[in-house]
Amino acid sequence: MNIYAVQTIYRSEMKRFFRTIMQSLISPVISTSLYFIVFGAAIGSRIQEVEGVSYGAFIVPGLIMLSVMTQATANASFGIYFPKFTGTIYELLSAPVNFLEIVLGYVGAAATKALFIGVIILITAFFFVDLQIAHPMAMIAFLLMTCLSFALLGFIIGIWAGNFEQLQLIPLLVITPLVFLGGSFYSISMLPGIWQTIAMFNPVVYLVSGFRWAFFGSADVSIGISLAAIALFTAACLAAIWWIFRTGWRIRQ
Amino acid sequence: MSSIISIQNLRKAYPGGFEALKGVNLEIAQGEILALLGPNGAGKTTLISTVCGITVPTAGTITVGGFDTMTDYRATRDLIGLVPQEINLEPFETVFNSVSFSRGLFGKPRNDAYINRILDQLSLGDKKDSKIMALSGGMKRRVLIAKALSHEPRVLFLDEPTAGVDVELRKDMWDIVAGLKADGVTIILTTHYIEEAEAIADRVGVINGGEILLVQDKSELMAQMGQKQLQIAIKDPVTEIPDTLSAYALARSEDGMHLTYTYDTTGERTGITTLLNDLAAAGLVMTDLQTRQSSLEDIFVGLVKETT
Known part of the structure; x- marks a missing residue:
């Protein structure tokens, strides 16, 4: 294990994050505050309760998930795409590192950044709503798993992307819709019949549901299924990355 | 002579059928300067990339310091420093951080004194806190060399180090190469400037169309064919x-x-x-x-x- 290489990549990526710390943290705080004002106060005042929780509190887990997923994906995809863009990838390919070390460095940093932002949003939420966390350990575990799995997905996107447009494409076209349709701001049980069935094919439903369970002790799908779904998703991403490095797809000729 | 790099029957075919290397055999001696001469598209960069691990060979074997580049890639890559042909650098990073990053990537513990020494040797000492995008083309090339040397390699590949470089800097570059040779580093450089090979190489290899046409002692070559x-x-x-x-x-x-x-x-x-x-x-x-x-x-x- 080339532990120095992992540290070097991780630190260098984190440095980029801290260089733009204000943008990195202020924007999620502002957008979260806006969500609370619009959904929590304006719309939420007309919704009594969802599954026994005030609407303002109900949207907190979904809101955190929304930011964490998009941030993890965006950070990881940019992290590995940028060396491809500048050409510095040659160094990564000629260094004594294996795929696991590269992934640990880039994905680890992207997941850490997403975690930071998730925690910031959670702290912000405490200012707006009365929030209790039923299962704190499970909440942390779900948060970590989501950061990690979506950072892995972002890493794949970054390797696949041939230009900056493609880098934005998947997050815009796939992740954002999946998150919005994944019950971030509502319970799946609020959907009309057929849509409930369709929603079950959306992996984000399981993440949001599991995360919400950690907060309120109740969820759309059982916690076991949620855990299995996120484990499956993480494993699929890892397998894809392993295949990418084995075949050199899009990185090594 | 003892070979530090041994290349046997190396072939590289790209998807689409283009054969960039057609069975290259090459022995490179410890401590020598080998100049690979060839026109554009001769296979020089492909050859270097394959030894360094950037390109995967279609057939053949390469050993560096006795280790196989495919099965023992950690050992071989540890020995090699690569200065690419293109100026591939992250523009927003500082010179020092960029060079220090390379050292870490190659699995060496942080050593600021060593990095500073390299930067001084390459006349980059006063630029170490500058962002790379603020440097001139010649300075950027020096940064690439510093990055390649950051992990104390025993073999240095220079892919057209003086392409598009002014005369003065080219002379500097030659001095740098001579200094490295004195430290015992084996140097392989590609060039299409003949005078470069003539000025600094111990041996000259001529490559064209993916084949090594000839490898010979420079003086011998010139005496024999001259x-x-x-x-x-x-x-x-x-x-x-x-x-x-x-x-x-x-x-x-x-x-x-x-x-x-x-x-x-x-x-x-x-x-x-x-x-x-x-x-x-x-x-x-x-x-x-x-x-x-x-x-x-x-x-x-x-x-x-x-x-x-």
Whole structure:
């Protein structure tokens, strides 16, 4: 294990994050505050309760998930795409590192950044709503798993992307819709019949549901299924990355 | 000689069928400077990339320091530093951080003193906190060299280090290479500037169309293949060469003031003595004599022409 290489990549990526710390943290705080004002106060005042929780509190887990997923994906995809863009990838390919070390460095940093932002949003939420966390350990575990799995997905996107447009494409076209349709701001049980069935094919439903369970002790799908779904998703991403490095797809000729 | 790099039957075919390397065999001795000469698209960069691990070979084996580049890639890559042809650098990073990053990536513990020493050697000391995007092209090339040296490699690949570099910097680059050689680093550089190979290489390899046409000691190569020319300046212009001198195949200059005799330095007799006697006998008065050795360039052009 080339532990120095992992540290070097991780630190260098984190440095980029801290260089733009204000943008990195202020924007999620502002957008979260806006969500609370619009959904929590304006719309939420007309919704009594969802599954026994005030609407303002109900949207907190979904809101955190929304930011964490998009941030993890965006950070990881940019992290590995940028060396491809500048050409510095040659160094990564000629260094004594294996795929696991590269992934640990880039994905680890992207997941850490997403975690930071998730925690910031959670702290912000405490200012707006009365929030209790039923299962704190499970909440942390779900948060970590989501950061990690979506950072892995972002890493794949970054390797696949041939230009900056493609880098934005998947997050815009796939992740954002999946998150919005994944019950971030509502319970799946609020959907009309057929849509409930369709929603079950959306992996984000399981993440949001599991995360919400950690907060309120109740969820759309059982916690076991949620855990299995996120484990499956993480494993699929890892397998894809392993295949990418084995075949050199899009990185090594 | 003991080889630090040994390349056997190396082939590389790209998807689409283009064969960039067609069975390359090459032994590189510890501590030497090998210049790989070849026109654009000859396979120089592919060869280097394959040794460094950026490109995966289609067939053949490469060992570096006795380790196989495919199965023991950590050991081989640890020994190698690569200076790429393109200026591939992260523009927003500082010089010091960029070089320090390379060291870490190659699995070496942080060593600021060592990095500072390299930067000083490459005259980058006062630029170490500058962002790379603020540097001139020549400075960026030095940063690439510093990055390649950051993990104390025993073998350094320089892929066209002086392409697009001004004369002064090229001389600096040559001095840097000479300094590294003195430290015992094996250096392989590609170039299409013949004078570069002539100036700094111990051995010269000529590559074209994915094949190594020749690898030889530079001086040996030039002696063996080099022909010499004797230029004779004469007092009174001649309109045609006298019949008595026809055996020498002399070339007459346009104004008739110079005759040129081409001879082989390795031949048993050069024929110079008899030529001079015969010239005198033919009544030609000589005012000056000059000899010229053919350069590596002539040899190179001759070789590449033969194969195309």
